[in-house]
Amino acid sequence: xxxxxxxxxxxxxxKGKDVELRCDPISGHTALYWYRQSLGQxxxxxxxxxxxxxPDKSGxxxxxxxxxxxxxxxxxxxxxxxxxxxxxxxxCASSLAHRVEQYFGPGTRLTVT
Amino acid sequence: xxxxxxxxxxxxxxxxxxxxFNCTYSNxxxxxxFWYRQDCRKEPKLLMSVYSSGNEDxxxxxxxxxxxxxxxxxxxxxxLSDSATYLCSFSNDYKLSFGAGTTVTxxx
Numbered sequence: 001x002x003x004x005x006x007x008x009x010x011x012x013x014x015k016g017k018d019v020e021l022r023c024d025p026i027s028g029h030t031a032l033y034w035y036r037q038s039l040g041q042x043x044x045x046x047x048x049x050x051x052x053x054x055p056d057k058s059g060x061x062x063x064x065x066x067x068x069x070x071x072x073x074x075x076x077x078x079x080x081x082x083x084x085x086x087x088x089x090x091x092c093a094s095s096l097a098h099r100v101e102q103y104f105g106p107g108t109r110l111t112v113t
Numbered sequence: 114x115x116x117x118x119x120x121x122x123x124x125x126x127x128x129x130x131x132x133x134f135n136c137t138y139s140n141x142x143x144x145x146x147f148w149y150r151q152d153c154r155k156e157p158k159l160l161m162s163v164y165s166s167g168n169e170d171x172x173x174x175x176x177x178x179x180x181x182x183x184x185x186x187x188x189x190x191x192x193l194s195d196s197a198t199y200l201c202s203f204s205n206d207y208k209l210s211f212g213a214g215t216t217v218t219x220x221x
Contacts, residue, residue, distance in 0.1 A: 107156050
């Protein structure tokens with residue numbers, strides 16, 4: 001079946017602009033995660049959604065970052081007033097309820113100039 | 114101590130060789146363990162779960178040592194296609210923590 005999809009695959013933006021990144025999880029997966037991976041680094045947890053529960057936002061690095069998930073499916077990660085240190089690959093993952101194994105999308109490579 | 118520590122490598126091995134590497138974790142409450150494979154500029158892909166009794170999937174063997182708080186991955190009869198970065202991950206709830214990865218390069 002279809003895997004996790006993300007768009008855009010690449011985004012170049014000027015410092016100070018806002019960006020929106022989209023994630024479409026695997027059908028039937030109720031859990032959705034956002035991670036960030038900087039060059040040569042591990043995955044940094046950002047935010048977690050599970051069904052209709054309040055999201056775990058503990059990994060968001062600043063209040064410029066926000067995310068929402070509409071209808072329990074598609075999620076959007078928004079970064080306001082982008083900074084150069086926001087440049088990274090943003091990865092979305094999903095999993096079945098009560099399962100820990102996560103399946104990743106291809107990521108969005110964000111470059112802030 | 115870091116939450117997860119991996120030897121970054123690179124492990125440079127000839128085809129057909131065996132390569133093994135570990136990943137240590139600091140949270141003794143961790144319950145679930147996994148190995149992911151990540152190719153250059155691609156997303157991580159789940160390679161295998163790691164069970165308490167150890168498990169094998171073809172040429173790959175994973176072990177868990179709870180007493181010393183590490184997991185290991187062994188690759189037998191390495192193929193060129195095994196060249197990748199291997200990420201360990203663990204959780205004690207819904208959240209996975211990842212190591213920075215061990216790079217393996219298999220040469221002809």
